[in-house]
Amino acid sequence: MSDSVQEQIAEVVKNNDVLLFMKGTPQMPQCGFSQRVCAILQEQGVPFAAINVLLDPAVREGIKTFSDWPTIPQLYVKGEFVGGCDIVSEMHEDGELATLLAPLKEGDSEAA
Amino acid sequence: MRSVNPEELKRLVCEHIEDADVEVRCYSGDDHFEMTVVSASFAGKPRIARHKMVYAALGDNMRAAVHALALKTKTPEEAAA
Numbered sequence: 001m002s003d004s005v006q007e008q009i010a011e012v013v014k015n016n017d018v019l020l021f022m023k024g025t026p027q028m029p030q031c032g033f034s035q036r037v038c039a040i041l042q043e044q045g046v047p048f049a050a051i052n053v054l055l056d057p058a059v060r061e062g063i064k065t066f067s068d069w070p071t072i073p074q075l076y077v078k079g080e081f082v083g084g085c086d087i088v089s090e091m092h093e094d095g096e097l098a099t100l101l102a103p104l105k106e107g108d109s110e111a112a
Numbered sequence: 113m114r115s116v117n118p119e120e121l122k123r124l125v126c127e128h129i130e131d132a133d134v135e136v137r138c139y140s141g142d143d144h145f146e147m148t149v150v151s152a153s154f155a156g157k158p159r160i161a162r163h164k165m166v167y168a169a170l171g172d173n174m175r176a177a178v179h180a181l182a183l184k185t186k187t188p189e190e191a192a193a
Contacts, residue, residue, distance in 0.1 A: 068164070070178055083160045086182055091159065 005062040013066075017104050018048035019076040021063045026050050033085035034073045040092045046101045077101065116180045118145045121170055125149055128169030139182070148184040150191045159185065
C-alpha cells in the first residue's frame with residue numbers, strides 16, 4: 001500500500017463536497033449496495049462525484065485503509081466520511097441526510 | 113467467511129460498551145441479523161463513530177459481521193423518541 005494512493009485519496013476527498021467511492025458507475029452500478037447509495041443521492045437531488053473502485057485495485061484497498069472501514073460504498077461529505085450503505089440508508093430515512101446535504105444542493109448555493 | 117453467531121456478538125458488545133442494551137433479530141433467512149445497540153456512550157457521536165465502536169467490540173468477528181449485520185445505534189433518548 002503506497003502512501004501516494006493515500007495522498008491521492010485525501011486530495012480527491014478534500015476537493016469534492018459530495019463524493020462516493022463505489023463499485024461501478026452511477027450509470028452502471030456493479031453492486032446493489034453501491035446502486036442503492038447512488039439512488040439515494042439522486043433522490044436527494046445533490047450533485048456528487050463518483051469514483052469507481054473496480055478500475056484500480058490500489059484504490060479499492062486504499063479507501064478501506066483511508067477510512068478504517070472494511071466495505072464499499074463509502075460516502076464522503078465535505079471531507080468527512082459519513083458511512084456506507086446502511087448508515088446512508090438510515091440517515092436518508094430519518095431526514096438526517098437531507099439536513100447534511102441541504103447546503104450542497106444546486107440552486108441553494110450562496111455563491112454569486 | 114465463517115458464520116456469525118448473534119448471541120456471541122451480543123455478549124461481546126455488552127462486554128465492551130458500557131451500559132449497552134443489545135437486541136439481535138434474524139431478518140432474512142438465518143445468515144442476516146439486525147442488531148440494535150442502545151448506549152448513553154453514543155451521545156454526541158456521528159453514526160460512523162458509533163458503528164466503529166460496535167465493530168471494535170466485535171474484534172475478529174467484525175469483518176464477517178459487517179456483511180451479515182444491519183446495525184442500528186441509538187442513545188437512550190433516541191430510542192425513546
